[in-house]
Amino acid sequence: MPELPEVHALASDLDARLRGREIARLQIVAFPALKTYDPPVESLAGERIAGVTRHGKFLDLATDGGLHLVMHLARAGWVRWRAAAPQSSGRPGAGPLAARLVLDDGSGFDVTEAGTKKSLALYVVRDPAEVPGIARLGPDPLADDFTLARFREILAAQGRAQLKSVLRDQSVVAGIGNAYSDEILHVARMSPFKPAAMGDDDSAALYEALRTTLADAVARAEGTPASELKAEKKSNLRVHGRFREPCPVCGTRIEQVIFADRTFQYCPGCQTGGKKLSDRVMDRLLK
Structure with missing residues (x-):
């Protein structure tokens, strides 16, 4: 997408x-x-x-x-x-x-x-x-008025909602989908299931990861012919779509969780303290 x-x-x-x-x-x-x-x-x-x-x-x-x-x-x-x-x-x-x-x-x-x-x-x-x-779009995460203070207000309002869902919700923050939410969370070293309400240090780290990940992707895509944009995006993803590949940061095998209509990927070594997240679909297949 x-x-x-x-x-x-x-x-x-x-x-x-x-x-x-x-x-x-x-x-x-x-x-x-x-x-x-x-x-x-x-x-x-x-x-x-x-x-x-x-x-x-x-x-x-x-x-x-x-x-x-x-x-x-x-x-x-x-x-x-x-x-x-x-x-x-x-x-x-x-x-x-x-x-x-x-x-x-x-x-x-x-x-x-x-x-x-x-x-x-x-x-x-x-x-x-x-x-x-x-x-019903939320704020643009690369706009000048999307400040850390505003981002902290957004996170606080989401409470216990999981970060993966919060980042993908277009009414909360506009423009982030399945792939870049995986990338942002990997850069921030946070679990997709981490609650949105968090301390100042964590929110600052997530804000920095969000802004830099998107800004870097925009800079790479700028001027790229439309016919090459999909390949450019895929080649620069760190964890999304990289199931079973080694993490480029720590070397841990990248894992995934499967939902009804989509999957997401993450690094257990960087994001979940080495723990593999429960994947209900795969867990049922392995029983």
Whole structure:
């Protein structure tokens, strides 16, 4: 799933390519992906693009006329730039193509989604706050006003909630998903199950890990072609997706916990005092 660093890089790349360009049309291919009907997608035709930004993990393409095309790429969505007019018509079907934006010279981008579970969402709105997921977003963790004091208030409000869930909750902190929450907790040397309410030393360490992990990932992703962003992310992950590999810090074998629809990875040596966390799925398989 694209998270804050990858969405940031996509927004920067699209902004450089699209700012000042005129939209010829937005073609919706996977109709369930479109979550709005007013304004209609046809209203984007002829609009000039004012810029592309992000809100958490949402991409926001704004026009001079005050319209916004908002995209949430979900788990398997992506944006693929086309330098020329498409060869295919983009007719509805079972393929990965969800939507196609065409500029006045034929170039543009395709929005695709792999797999059979379709969660990608597109919105055409007059105000990004009309998108429910944006309206309930928590603060951006790389914003200037996301201070240590504010972070401590957030953690205190979450009480006994587990850190892994807190970091992934978009209404608490925007933009962090499964992968970067694993990375942040590894850098902070904290268990995914540690309660959010903690002392000043721990909260300062977690804040530093959060800010540096995301800032470093943004710096690496900046300027990377969209086609290479997924590989760039994967190659730089320390623990996420590294089950059974040695920890790059202490050499302990990286372990994982499996939930119904996702897994997370951690290092017992760095994060849990050498203890392996209970994995209900694997525990049942080993009985």
